[in-house]
Amino acid sequence: xSQPSPASADNPHYPAVNYLNADRGVKSWLLTLDHxxxxxxxxxxxxxxxxxxxxxxxxVRLELLTPGPTIMGANTYNRMFTLHGVVMIFLFMIPAIxxxxxxxxxxxxxxxxxxxxxxxxxxxxxxxxxxxxxAVAGMVMGGTDTGWTxxxxxSTTTPMTVFPVVLGIFILGFSSIxxxxxxxxxxxxxxxxxxxxxRMQLFVWAIYATSIIQVLATPVIGLTVMLVGIEKIGGxxxxxxxxxxxxxxxxxxxxxxxxxxxxxxxxxxxGVVSDAIAAVARxxxxxxxxxxYSSLGIAFVxxxxxxxxxxxxxxxxxxxxxxxxxxxxxxxxxAIKVFNxxxxxxxxxxxxxxxxxxxxxxxxxxxxxxxTGIAVATVSLDVHWHDTYFVVAHFHFIMVGAVIMxxxxxIHYWFPKMFGxxxxxxxxxxxSSFIVLGFIATFLPQFLVGNAGMPRRxxxxxxxxxxxxxxSTTGSSLLAFGFIIIAIxxxxxxxRGEIAGDNPWKSMGVEWQTTSPPDKHNFAxxxxxxxxxxxxxxxxxxxxxxxx
Amino acid sequence: MSSSDGHAHSSRHPHLAEHFExxxxxxxxxxxxxxxxLGTEVLLFAGLFLGYTVYRHFYHATxxxxxxxxxxxxxxxxxxxxxxxxxxVALALWAVRVGKKNLAIGMLVFxxxxxxxxxxxxxxxxxxxxxxxxxxxxxxxxxxxxQYPAANMYFTIYFLTTGxxxxxxxxxxxxxxxxxxxxxxxRYTPDYFVPVELGxxxxxxxxxxxIFLFPLLYLI
Numbered sequence: 143x144s145q146p147s148p149a150s151a152d153n154p155h156y157p158a159v160n161y162l163n164a165d166r167g168v169k170s171w172l173l174t175l176d177h178x179x180x181x182x183x184x185x186x187x188x189x190x191x192x193x194x195x196x197x198x199x200x201x202v203r204l205e206l207l208t209p210g211p212t213i214m215g216a217n218t219y220n221r222m223f224t225l226h227g228v229v230m231i232f233l234f235m236i237p238a239i240x241x242x243x244x245x246x247x248x249x250x251x252x253x254x255x256x257x258x259x260x261x262x263x264x265x266x267x268x269x270x271x272x273x274x275x276x277a278v279a280g281m282v283m284g285g286t287d288t289g290w291t292x293x294x295x296x297s298t299t300t301p302m303t304v305f306p307v308v309l310g311i312f313i314l315g316f317s318s319i320x321x322x323x324x325x326x327x328x329x330x331x332x333x334x335x336x337x338x339x340x341r342m343q344l345f346v347w348a349i350y351a352t353s354i355i356q357v358l359a360t361p362v363i364g365l366t367v368m369l370v371g372i373e374k375i376g377g378x379x380x381x382x383x384x385x386x387x388x389x390x391x392x393x394x395x396x397x398x399x400x401x402x403x404x405x406x407x408x409x410x411x412x413g414v415v416s417d418a419i420a421a422v423a424r425x426x427x428x429x430x431x432x433x434x435y436s437s438l439g440i441a442f443v444x445x446x447x448x449x450x451x452x453x454x455x456x457x458x459x460x461x462x463x464x465x466x467x468x469x470x471x472x473x474x475x476x477a478i479k480v481f482n483x484x485x486x487x488x489x490x491x492x493x494x495x496x497x498x499x500x501x502x503x504x505x506x507x508x509x510x511x512x513x514t515g516i517a518v519a520t521v522s523l524d525v526h527w528h529d530t531y532f533v534v535a536h537f538h539f540i541m542v543g544a545v546i547m548x549x550x551x552x553i554h555y556w557f558p559k560m561f562g563x564x565x566x567x568x569x570x571x572x573x574s575s576f577i578v579l580g581f582i583a584t585f586l587p588q589f590l591v592g593n594a595g596m597p598r599r600x601x602x603x604x605x606x607x608x609x610x611x612x613x614s615t616t617g618s619s620l621l622a623f624g625f626i627i628i629a630i631x632x633x634x635x636x637x638r639g640e641i642a643g644d645n646p647w648k649s650m651g652v653e654w655q656t657t658s659p660p661d662k663h664n665f666a667x668x669x670x671x672x673x674x675x676x677x678x679x680x681x682x683x684x685x686x687x688x689x690x
Numbered sequence: 691m692s693s694s695d696g697h698a699h700s701s702r703h704p705h706l707a708e709h710f711e712x713x714x715x716x717x718x719x720x721x722x723x724x725x726x727x728l729g730t731e732v733l734l735f736a737g738l739f740l741g742y743t744v745y746r747h748f749y750h751a752t753x754x755x756x757x758x759x760x761x762x763x764x765x766x767x768x769x770x771x772x773x774x775x776x777x778x779v780a781l782a783l784w785a786v787r788v789g790k791k792n793l794a795i796g797m798l799v800f801x802x803x804x805x806x807x808x809x810x811x812x813x814x815x816x817x818x819x820x821x822x823x824x825x826x827x828x829x830x831x832x833x834x835x836x837q838y839p840a841a842n843m844y845f846t847i848y849f850l851t852t853g854x855x856x857x858x859x860x861x862x863x864x865x866x867x868x869x870x871x872x873x874x875x876x877r878y879t880p881d882y883f884v885p886v887e888l889g890x891x892x893x894x895x896x897x898x899x900x901i902f903l904f905p906l907l908y909l910i
Contacts (some may be wrong), residue, residue, distance in 0.1 A: 143797040147849050162766050183833070190876075212706050249707055253798075254709065255708065255709035256708075256720040258709075258723065259719075260707075260709070261725060264855070288693070323723055323726045323730075324723075324726060327722045327723045327727060327851075329725070330719070330722055331710075331715055331718055331719040331722065332709070332710075332715075332719075357726055357729065357730055358729065358730070358733060359733075360730070361730045361731070361733040361734040361737075362734070362736070362737050364734065365737040365738065366737065369850075372850075376826065377825050377827055377828055378826045378827035378843075378846040379827060379842070379843065379846075380843070380846055385827075385840075385842075385843075386839060386840030386842075387750075387843065388745075388748070390745060391740075391741060391744050394740075395737055504743070609711055647815075
């Protein structure tokens with residue numbers, strides 16, 4: 143290693159030549175095979191998509207400020223929530239953490255020089271761009287109004303354009319499959335000497351579990367959306383009951399992917415928290431094996447829980463009961479993680495910073511969203527709550543809340559790693575308070591209004607629901623304000639931020655045992671792993687992951 | 691996927707990419723990647739097989755009658771063509787491994803001829819279906835099958851599954867042509883034959899899907 147970490151902390155050092163400036167010019171970026179540069183391009187892309195999806199979310203919230211028409215017509219409203227859902231799910235949450243931090247950190251955590259198939263990795267990014275352009279252009283110009291779920295037969299008979307969107311989702315699916323395939327092979331083949339499976343950082347375990355779902359579930363959504371597209375053009379009646387087809391078959395196809403997809407979104411986030419929580423608490427992760435195996439457990443059980451989206455679609459009571467029970471197991475595995483995270487914090491030397499605020503937010507959203515998830519997986523309760531704002535609030539807590547928190551933790555934790563500069567901690571604390579409180583203020587009222595009977599996706603609602611909707615829209619403004627603050631201080635840090643040094647968090651992660659930003663080839667010397675992951679246990683003692 | 695560029699270090703294998711340590715590691719990665727990819731292909735087809743199963747369950751008599759309308763002999767011919775091509779592609783791989791270059795090329799040529807033969811037979815079948823109007827959706831006009839409910843659904847499934855399969859035949863055939871070009875140029879030798887192996891694996895998958903499609907569509 144160029145410098146041992148304690149010395150670099152006193153005298154922050156910025157490597158003159160690193161992966162960011164090793165080659166220059168637009169072409170050197172667009173044709174790069176470097177996993178770190180691909181990650182940076184993913185970061186820029188998913189942030190643009192997050193902005194797009196966020197703007198549409200604000201439009202939806204503004205429309206719901208009053209019971210009647212507020213700022214747009216009913217048709218535009220349908221298009222807005224479709225845009226919001228499709229962009230946030232397929233273009234932000236699914237690729238965000240694997241595409242950005244999986245790409246950037248996972249090979250570093252393995253002590254590898256790159257992912258197993260660098261060209262395939264670049265192809266994934268290009269497919270992502272193609273799919274994103276198709277889907278967004280199709281929705282903005284064609285005006286898809288089906289909701290992100292594309293339920294047949296509405297999606298196959300609506301007069302609006304659907305084909306560019308389903309083609310976009312199909313291509314995005316390929317991007318996701320190739321990324322997952324690449325990561326699985328990388329983790330199997332490119333671990334440094336001494337890095338056994340039980341020494342891998344928990345983020346790597348989470349990415350591994352995620353990749354399995356990506357590879358196994360995504361082909362089915364690809365097929366499903368293509369069937370919708372073909373059906374829309376040909377009118378074969380494949381999902382149309384009037385022509386002998388079965389619309390419930392579409393729902394089975396759709397949720398076979400889209401339920402596991404929830405874990406594609408949330409598992410990487412759990413991995414981020416597992417890594418960051420140890421660094422924040424300066425402690426070994428409590429129950430390492432339990433957290434690692436529970437990721438695989440969630441990935442496995444997630445494949446057999448899809449029917450809980452279809453309790454009112456005419457499934458047999460036996461199927462409903464079976465899917466309900468299987469769904470509960472996801473809660474068990476998640477609870478295992480939560481207890482172990484709390485156990486990690488217990489008696490740790492916790493740094494009170496923005497990352498820690500987000501970790502607390504994450505734990506709250508996972509527990510609250512998880513518990514309401516158990517509630518909606520209970521058949522008798524779900525019949526009441528199905529398709530109300532209660533469900534909207536539930537999945538925003540567990541899926542969006544957890545993913546956004548995980549993404550923000552990741553971006554704050556690894557920002558100095560990626561760019562070698564530090565953001566302003568004070569502003570980060572301010573923004574984190576806005577985000578966490580704004581999030582609660584946005585979605586807590588939706589639980590109440592949903593329980594009171596307000597259906598999702600409706601353009602107008604009775605006046606008695608207005609107070610809660612105003613509260614929710616206010617909360618979303620706080621949330622938006624928090625994101626604006628983050629955007630400002632991160633852009634400032636990117637240009638003018640203080641030099642962070644190689645390892646500002648004094649983290650024990652392997653990715654921190656090289657310079658920040660890393661060299662083009664990651665490590666100066668071959669990495670040999672000699673100890674367990676997250677070894678914070680003996681403070682003051684010199685611990686080295688990199689042995690020459 | 692990540693081979694080819696010539697980092698001709700004296701000690702390094704000429705096909706070894708920079709980020710791998712040994713050629714064994716790289717070969718293992720390539721094989722694992724291919725098997726995962728084959729897994730995704732199986733799941734892609736699994737969706738259509740599920741659709742087949744559901745509608746077969748709903749419209750059992752229709753399925754029976756429409757299945758009779760298919761030409762078993764053409765299906766049989768295609769099955770034989772594909773099974774023999776699976777044998778020859780395996781022999782081609784073996785020939786590359788033992789260094790019999792000309793035999794390998796011959797076997798691949800035979801495999802590719804089989805693939806073209808398969809597509810020709812499929813074309814004749816499709817043409818016949820178009821003439822009889824045994825088609826999906828609103829184009830369905832085969833009078834003797836009209837009495838069965840949702841007969842057009844059978845042909846929707848028929849064209850979706852066989853069409854997707856035929857598309858895979860074309861892709862796999864292109865892969866084999868590319869592999870054959872490599873063998874002719876002498877790129878694949880007993881030292882380095884993983885791309886040939888992966889191409890052969892893909893061809894076997896295409897074969898395997900047909901082995902399931904044939905009985906499901908033509909025989910039962």
